[in-house]
Amino acid sequence: MKTLELHTADGRCIARHVYMACSFRSRCLGLLNRADIPEEEGLLLVPGGSIHTIGMRFNIDVVFLNRQMRVLELVEQVPPWRVVIAPRGTRRVLELAGGKIAATRLTVGTYLMVEALTTNAGERPKACQRSPIQFSLRLPVDRRCTGSIQPQCSARARILRSPPPYLRALDAHAETRPSVGN
Structure with a gap:
């Protein structure tokens, strides 16, 4: 066995x-x-x-x-x-x-x-x-929308791709901070 x-x-x-x-x-x-x-x-x-x-x-x-x-x-x-x-x-x-x-x-x-x-x-x-465990793991990489819901889906995709507000604030603060150095 x-x-x-x-x-x-x-x-x-x-x-x-x-x-x-x-x-x-x-x-x-x-x-x-x-x-x-x-x-x-x-x-x-x-x-x-x-x-x-x-x-x-x-x-x-x-x-x-x-x-x-x-x-x-x-x-x-x-x-x-x-x-x-x-x-x-x-x-x-x-x-x-x-x-x-x-x-x-x-x-x-x-x-x-x-x-x-x-x-x-x-x-x-x-x-x-012969092949006791067979599986595939599918991860949602890029959702594609077609038909009447395409405008809603692409708006949601833009929201998901942009960084969250707290990270945007950190990035803006990092850009305006003076550099310390020589």
């Missing part, structure tokens, strides 16, 4: 051995057949949604992620025999040992990055494991 190593953008390790559950059967079983989950392990459900801890014997922390691996919601110390509803936009769910969210100071809005990918020798790759 392939394992992932997940880190935050600032380098904090979330889990060193994260197993992927891609098939319907592996997602349904999840952590049910385990007596405990070690501190450095986790389970990534792909695709993910709402989860349950029915039949489990230990508490878990649950991290709901969107397609870009951004944390949407954190649920700490979910006890056995509970159901947790996923927030809108959830595409992956990360199940960790109870208390791991607090230990790693994970917060909503953090992006998780895949640092390492390992496989057991001789194991045949499955379809969903």
Whole structure:
């Protein structure tokens, strides 16, 4: 089985051995057949949604992620025999040992990055494991407006491109200050 190593953008390790559950059967079983989950392990459900801890014997922390691996919601110390509803936009769910969210100071809005990918020798790759994490991050660089709202949009773009008033005042003050020197 392939394992992932997940880190935050600032380098904090979330889990060193994260197993992927891609098939319907592996997602349904999840952590049910385990007596405990070690501190450095986790389970990534792909695709993910709402989860349950029915039949489990230990508490878990649950991290709901969107397609870009951004944390949407954190649920700490979910006890056995509970159901947790996923927030809108959830595409992956990360199940960790109870208390791991607090230990790693994970917060909503953090992006998780895949640092390492390992496989057991001789194991045949499955379809969903060939490229386990695929995402694109689109940042609004330049908005283009067309049609009837173009005058409004270009006026807003001019406002966004000009420096805020407090910076304009600082720039004007800097230009009029006499130079100190020889």
